[in-house]
Amino acid sequence: GxxxxxxxxxLSVQEGDNSxxxxxxxxxxxxYFIWYKQESGKGPxxxxxxxxxxxxxxxxxVTVLLNKTVKHLSLQxxxxxxxxxxxxxxxxxxxxxxxxxxxGDGTTLTVKP
Amino acid sequence: NAGxxxxxxxxxxxxxxxMTLQCAQDMNHEYMSWYRQDPGMGLRLIHYSVGxxxxxxxxxxxxxxxxxxxxxxFPLRLLSAAPSQTSVYFCASSYSSGLSGGGQYExxxxxxxxxxxx
Numbered sequence: 001g002x003x004x005x006x007x008x009x010x011l012s013v014q015e016g017d018n019s020x021x022x023x024x025x026x027x028x029x030x031x032y033f034i035w036y037k038q039e040s041g042k043g044p045x046x047x048x049x050x051x052x053x054x055x056x057x058x059x060x061x062v063t064v065l066l067n068k069t070v071k072h073l074s075l076q077x078x079x080x081x082x083x084x085x086x087x088x089x090x091x092x093x094x095x096x097x098x099x100x101x102x103x104g105d106g107t108t109l110t111v112k113p
Numbered sequence: 114n115a116g117x118x119x120x121x122x123x124x125x126x127x128x129x130x131x132m133t134l135q136c137a138q139d140m141n142h143e144y145m146s147w148y149r150q151d152p153g154m155g156l157r158l159i160h161y162s163v164g165x166x167x168x169x170x171x172x173x174x175x176x177x178x179x180x181x182x183x184x185x186x187f188p189l190r191l192l193s194a195a196p197s198q199t200s201v202y203f204c205a206s207s208y209s210s211g212l213s214g215g216g217q218y219e220x221x222x223x224x225x226x227x228x229x230x231x
Contacts, residue, residue, distance in 0.1 A: 049218055097163065099161040
């Protein structure tokens with residue numbers, strides 16, 4: 001079946017640097033994409049989402065870019081902090097069913113002080 | 114609001130035992146879902162519900178049953194536990210599609226139930 005995948009399972013950055021986490025998806029019919037952050041021992045938490053008719057969306061310190069031509073999604077975190085250390089997942093959805101997400105395998109971000 | 118709550122937090126079962134994982138939400142969300150997360154992997158959808166009385170299968174439904182008698186509750190039943198069901202189980206809820214505003218499609222996750230089947 002179709003699924004969302006991430007390019008790198010782990011990423012290590014220095015505190016203060018910018019981080020870029022990538023995701024490749026294969027279902028061109030997906031209506032929107034979501035990035036989640038999962039800290040150790042907790043459930044995933046929403047970071048930011050983007051609809052399929054957009055190519056960029058910005059939040060607080062985070063930016064999501066969507067390239068539908070190559071089916072690629074990225075999450076950029078500015079001025080990465082130790083509290084950003086976590087596993088990051090991308091997920092894709094159809095707008096007709098918000099309860100049915102397809103998740104990628106995740107990228108573990110480690111921020112070194 | 115308490116958000117999404119799950120009980121128990123931890124559970125150890127023997128092969129063949131049955132149990133129910135509880136999930137409740139107090140946000141009046143229409144959509145509720147159950148996912149399992151195996152070590153080092155993403156979440157896989159087990160079952161989901163688009164409203165009270167309506168459920169459907171996800172990617173990995175075998176060995177699990179669900180029901181949705183109220184908007185608030187969405188229990189997951191393991192009929193006869195197997196070691197392959199050792200995992201962390203997450204319940205999530207969300208608004209229905211079509212609402213305006215940012216973050217409308219996000220799912221709110223509970224803290225998870227860590228299940229070990231011996």
